[in-house]
Amino acid sequence: GAVVSQHPSWVICKSGTSVKIECRSLDFQATTMFWYRQFPKQSLMLMATSNEGSKATYEQGVEKDKFLINHASLTLSTLTVTSAHPEDSSFYICSAWTGNRQPQHFGDGTRLSIL
Amino acid sequence: GQQLNQSPQSMFIQEGEDVSMNCTSSSIFNTWLWYKQDPGEGPVLLIALYKAGELTSNGRLTAQFGITRKDSFLNISASIPSDVGIYFCAGQSLNAGGTSYGKLTFGQGTILTVHP
Numbered sequence: 001g002a003v004v005s006q007h008p009s010w011v012i013c014k015s016g017t018s019v020k021i022e023c024r025s026l027d028f029q030a031t032t033m034f035w036y037r038q039f040p041k042q043s044l045m046l047m048a049t050s051n052e053g054s055k056a057t058y059e060q061g062v063e064k065d066k067f068l069i070n071h072a073s074l075t076l077s078t079l080t081v082t083s084a085h086p087e088d089s090s091f092y093i094c095s096a097w098t099g100n101r102q103p104q105h106f107g108d109g110t111r112l113s114i115l
Numbered sequence: 116g117q118q119l120n121q122s123p124q125s126m127f128i129q130e131g132e133d134v135s136m137n138c139t140s141s142s143i144f145n146t147w148l149w150y151k152q153d154p155g156e157g158p159v160l161l162i163a164l165y166k167a168g169e170l171t172s173n174g175r176l177t178a179q180f181g182i183t184r185k186d187s188f189l190n191i192s193a194s195i196p197s198d199v200g201i202y203f204c205a206g207q208s209l210n211a212g213g214t215s216y217g218k219l220t221f222g223q224g225t226i227l228t229v230h231p
Contacts, residue, residue, distance in 0.1 A: 006157070032217050043118070043203065043221045044158070093157050097217040101165060101207070103148050104219060106157035 001027050004096045006107025014115055015086060021079045021110045023094030029074035030096035034104060035067070038091045050077045084114045121204050121222025128194055129230050136202060136225045137188040144206030147180050147187040148219070152201045161202075162189070194229050201226050 003026040011019055023033055032051050036044040048069050050056040056069035066088075068080040081088055091111055095104040119138045128134060138147075146165055150158035162173050164180035164187060171178055177190045187204055204222040 002160075004157075034217070034219075041201075041224075041226070043223050046218065049218065091155075095157075099217070101146050101209075102217075103146075103160050103163045103207075104205075104217065105160065106150075108157045109155070111155065 002105040003027050004094065004105050004107040006094050006110055008110060009108060010111035010113070012113045012115065013084065016083055017114075019081045019084055019112060021081075021092055021094070021112075023077045023079070023096070023107050025075045025096040025105075028096070028098055030077075031074070031099040032097045033071060033077035034095045034097065035069060035077075035079050036093045036095070038093060038109075040091075044093060047079075081112065084112070086114045088112065089114045119204055119206055119220055119222040121225060123225060124223065125226040125228070127228045127230065130194060130196060132194055134191040134194055134198070134227060135188060136204075137186060138204035138206075138222045139186040140206060140220070141185070142206075142208065142220075143184040144220075145184070145209045146207040147178070148205040148207065149176075149178050149187070149189045150203045150205060152203065152224075154200075158203060191227075194227075196229050196231055199227055199229050 005024045007022045035047045047062045048056045048058045050069050050071040052071045058064045071077040093109040095106045097104045119140050121138045149161045152158045162178040167184045168182050169180040175192045201224045205219040
């Protein structure tokens with residue numbers, strides 16, 4: 001149980017392109033989904049918290065117009081990196097949370113490379 | 116933002132050896148979690164701890180929730196090559212109402228290398 005599917009697993013695209021990443025909880029409904037960014041050999045850095053049907057809450061320093069988050073249902077959240085540039089290249093990971101003291105369950109991440 | 120102090124940063128051990136890593140915090144947490152991340156993948160939950168003093172095992176893994184609620188350790192016994200990866204501790208705290216927003220504070224990670 002507690003499977004989180006993230007798609008695509010990797011993407012390479014040209015500078016200026018917008019890229020959409022999907023995060024789905026397959027066998028449970030998630031109250032909240034979280035989006036992280038991770039640089040090589042570093043810890044996870046929280047970008048934003050997403051609750052179904054409401055606007056995402058962004059961490060300090062994260063541009064909300066750059067990283068658009070949509071949480072249309074209790075099983076799906078999407079992160080769109082708009083007008084991506086090489087500095088946006090990174091490993092993006094989502095997680096899903098059912099609430100209270102339950103642990104977050106993570107997707108397998110998306111490797112984004114902007115040329 | 117706030118981070119947990121996780122140590123050691125890296126470990127190089129021989130297959131069969133035991134491993135110990137820990138996390139400390141200046142703040143109290145109500146839940147401690149230990150995750151393992153393989154290269155190119157997302158973190159996978161190993162052990163969740165919910166009560167101060169709690170000692171929980173998952174196969175060769177054992178973790179404890181410190182009595183002060185400000186620390187936790189993870190032990191791996193008789194390491195094998197597939198134990199290689201990055202191990203993260205994470206703490207979750209409750210808000211004033213006694214519920215959780217779910218946000219986690221992560222340690223910096225421990226990179227484990229196991230030589231056959």
